Amino acid sequence: MEPFNEQLAVRVDRYIEHLLNSHDEVLAQNLQAARAADLPTINVSPNEGKLLYLIAKIAGAKRVLEIGTLGGYSTTWLARALPAGGKVITLELDQKHAEVARHNLDRAGVADRVEVRVGRAVDSLRRMLDQQEAPFDLIFIDADKPGYVEYLDLALQLSHKGTVILADNLIRNGRVIVEQPTDESARGAKAFNDALAAQQRLESIILPIIRENLDGLSISIVK
Ligand code: SAH
Ligand code: DHB
Ligand code: MG
Numbered sequence: 001m002e003p004f005n006e007q008l009a010v011r012v013d014r015y016i017e018h019l020l021n022s023h024d025e026v027l028a029q030n031l032q033a034a035r036a037a038d039l040p041t042i043n044v045s046p047n048e049g050k051l052l053y054l055i056a057k058i059a060g061a062k063r064v065l066e067i068g069t070l071g072g073y074s075t076t077w078l079a080r081a082l083p084a085g086g087k088v089i090t091l092e093l094d095q096k097h098a099e100v101a102r103h104n105l106d107r108a109g110v111a112d113r114v115e116v117r118v119g120r121a122v123d124s125l126r127r128m129l130d131q132q133e134a135p136f137d138l139i140f141i142d143a144d145k146p147g148y149v150e151y152l153d154l155a156l157q158l159s160h161k162g163t164v165i166l167a168d169n170l171i172r173n174g175r176v177i178v179e180q181p182t183d184e185s186a187r188g189a190k191a192f193n194d195a196l197a198a199q200q201r202l203e204s205i206i207l208p209i210i211r212e213n214l215d216g217l218s219i220s221i222v223k
Contacts, residue, residue: 009214010211020047026076027049033104034070034073039070043070050077053077054081056138061081062085062086062137063138064086064089064138065091065136066091067141068121071097072104074140075116080110088113088114089136091119093119098116101116125155125158126154129154136155137162145192146184148195149195151167152165156201162221162222164219165221166218167217170192170206170218171209193206201223202220203221203223204221205218205219
């Protein structure tokens with residue numbers, strides 16, 4: 001057996017993508033529109049999008065909350081997993097990102113099921129709590145990494161028993177395994193991982209996710 005190597009891992013990710021993710025014109029147009037508008041290319045990969053979609057379907061999630069919309073790529077995957085009458089609320093700081101996302105969600109035919117809320121995620125989340133928004137069945141955290149610990153705390157307050165909480169970018173190419181990561185995104189991810197491990201209301205795992213490099217997605221269920 002050949003030893004593990006990074007190039008091989010990337011090729012295996014592509015192999016899975018080509019095997020199980022047939023070309024999707026709507027998702028391709030989503031990424032093209034995001035590129036054309038100069039949005040950063042930090043959307044989830046096709047395989048991770050498919051994973052989000054499958055988790056949402058397996059959970060039967062009817063009310064979904066996303067923190068960090070960008071151009072609505074992961075939002076489209078989540079919206080497609082909804083049963084009839086389901087809804088995604090997605091939170092985005094940047095007005096321009098939100099506009100690109102709304103356009104993309106419209107073209108994907110899911111705009112009727114998705115609400116994009118613009119503003120700082122902590123403000124939107126606190127407003128939801130103040131207004132006694134019904135709890136969500138699935139919450140996907142994917143915005144600024146230094147905010148993650150606070151997003152987890154607020155997400156728990158918007159959860160019920162059985163809510164699935166997911167968070168992206170928790171491994172940061174392995175930078176989280178050192179004691180003091182140098183960049184703030186790895187520090188935020190590491191603080192989140194520690195909070196997840198200490199959180200008595202959750203049962204959790206972090207899955208390594210391969211793309212151009214190594215990252216990770218947590219999957220938790222609220223007790
Ligand atoms: N979920 C998307 C990627 C999100 S990228 C996908 O996979 O397709 C992270 C997004 O979070 C960016 O669009 C960024 O503008 C947004 N963001 C950053 N800080 C934020 C904040 N404080 N509140 C809400 N959104 C924020
Ligand atoms: C970054 C953010 C993401 O959500 C992601 O998936 C990858 C990178 C970033 O801010 O660097
Ligand atoms: Mg991400």
